[in-house]
Amino acid sequence: MSAEHGSGIAAAGLAALDALRAENRAAAARLQACHDLLALCEEEQFARDVEAGYYDPDGPPRPRDHAVLDPFDVACAELVATYGVHHHRASAMLTLARDLVMGFPGIVEAMRSGLLDERTAGMLVRQMRTVDPSVLDAVHRLVVDWLLGSIESGERPGRSAILAKTDSIIAAFDPEGVLARCAAAARERRVSVRRGVDGMAELRAHLTSIEATAVHDALEHTAGERLDREKQARIDAVRNGTGPAYDPHARSRQQHRADALVDAILGTGDCDDTGDSADTGECAPAGGSGDSARASAPQIRPIITILAPRGPGDEPEVYVPRGGPASIDALIALLARSVGAHISLPDPEAGSADSIDGARRYRISAELARRIRLRDGTCRHPGCSVPAEDCDVDHVVPFDHSDPGGGGQTVEANLMCLCRRHHRFKTFHTWYYQLLRDGTLTIITESGHTITTLPDGPLAKWRDLTRNGSEPLPGPGSAERPWLRPRPLSTHWYRRACRIAAQRLENTAAARSGGLVGDDHDPPPF
Structure with a gap:
């Protein structure tokens, strides 16, 4: 490498370092601004309490008999409206800002100097969250000094080294702090589903390390057995002349692990031809056999809503409430594991579930609530993605209990999905909400921002399709949609694999007819 080239790389590295340090300083300023916003919201709530007579510095505390919004929720909503981020991101920024500024000033100073990034700062805050407040200042400053000193001396400690050193410093000041954090982490065990795209979703499990390792090892063992069976089946097929040795669509180890889970x-929804149950004609769940294993499988009865739109490849579109869009094959696989299903065909016309008597009643019928959830898909508050199945169905214009005919009616055009947090926010805050008949929601915030959210459920998509019209989707494998080809595009390696497989079949046929000379009639793979 020439000296000129090396100096160019060094200059680019220094420029990147300057940019990273500027980013760290900007992150510190952003977090400080978020903390100031939260402090302002808390001051306003305190002023309202004083005005209402619920705070007397010289008297005993009085419980509030009026609804109070959490200042954190108010600040979070303002961030979403102003900054344009989603609710989860705004909540994470406010939480980190509050924790850093209030409890870890040494980390904030390191970020302002440009030497510490936001992600590492968040990791340190989580690691020291249970330290005794009386020693927290000394502990976190020692951690920061060690980390910055290590980097300056040329060391580059990884995540594990940073966490281990942090725990050793915590143990020197607060031996119970690490144990308290471990106990708190065990109480946070959970399993959640995150909606994805392309018919997929993420299933996340937060388990103890022993449980997670045991589950992974069990899945790895099952996946390995299935891979071995598939490999042996291909070898037997080649030897018998009934199939190629190379299958471009063979499942990977990762796919086998997912299937095993x-x-x-x-x-199992069907029998595996290579499994032990093929001879008996019965199928048992993975990890067990016989009646006891089958009895352990849950009894599934999915709720299926049928609408007319077509999905990719001109297939019926399937929508799973928490998982999102899915393929028809995935639905068939689910039905194979089910004991039945509830199937409904709702009328897609807006307002078809409204009634004169129901409009004057506060309680929403089950059918109308289900239609609202099918229309909205998620919480309608800006930036929120809580699934509609976990939301309340709320009146946009409040229902008047004293005069049911004079207030907001219980009809589709006056109902929307809001998670419990944003339901309270709408009820007790000053934002203005307006819902149009097509489900479009317009919100005017207290600070003057105008925000619009659109329904994202399958019913709303069907209405858009029928209202606007659309050209039929091109079929799989067409020039417009090559990613849906039933077979991969021809490549050099794909053609080579096909030639090898064809030659092996010819060799096998020739060996059976006596056309090959020699004793080795067993073609590869060996």
Whole structure:
């Protein structure tokens, strides 16, 4: 490498370092601004309490008999409206800002100097969240000094080294702090579903390390057995002349692990020709056999809503409430594991579930609530993505209990999905909400921002399709949609694999007819 080239790389590295330090300083300023916003919201709530007579510095505390919005929720909503981020991101920024500025000033100073990034700062805050407040200042400053000193001396400690050193410093000042954090982490065990795209979703499990390792090892063992069976089946097929040695669509180890997890929980929907159950004609869930294993599988009865739109490849579009869009094949696989299903065909016309008597009643019928959830898909508050199935169905214009005919009616054009947090926010805050008949929601915030959210459920998509019209989707494998080809595009390696497989079949046929000379009639793979 020439000296000129090396100096160019060094200059680019210094420029990147300056940019990273500027980013760290900007992150510190952003977090400080978020903390100031939260402090302002808390001051306003305190002023309202004083005005209402619920705070007397010389008297005993009085419980509030009026609804109070959490200042954190108010600040979070203002961030979403002003900054344009989603609710989860705004909540994470406010939480980190509050924790850093209030409890870890040494970390904030390191960020302002440009030497510490936001992600590492968040990791340190989580690691020291249970330290005794009386020693927290000394502990976190020692951690920051060690980390910055290590980097300056040329060391580059990784995540594990940073956390281990942090725990050793915590143990020197607060031996119970690490144990308290471990106990708190065990209480946070959970499983959640995150909606994805392309018919997929993420299933996340937060478990103890022993449980997670045991589950992974069990899935890895099952995946390995299935891979071995598939490999042996291909070898037998080549030897018998019934199939190629190379299958471009063979499942990977990762796919086998995912399939093993589904089969272990839901049971297998069909019999594997290479499994032990093929001879008996019965199927058992993975991880067990016989009646006891089949009895452990849960009894599934999915709720299926049928609408007319077509999905990719001109297939019926399937929508899973928490998982999002899915393929028809995935639905068929689910039905194979189910004991039945509830199937409904709702009328997609807006307002078709409204009634004169129901409009004057506060309680929403089950059918109308289900239609609102099918229309909205998620919480309608700006930036929120809580699934509609976990939301309340709220009146946009409040229902008047004293005069049911004079207030907001219980009809589709006056109902929307809001999660419990944003339901309270709408009820007790000063934002203005207006819902149009097509489900478009317009919100005017207290600070003057105008925000619009659109319904994202399958019913709303169907209405858009029928109202606007659309050209039929091109079929799989067409020039407009090459990613849906049933077979991969021809490449050099794909053609080579096909030639090798064809030659092996010819060799096998020739060996059976006596056309090959020699004793080795067993073609590869060996």
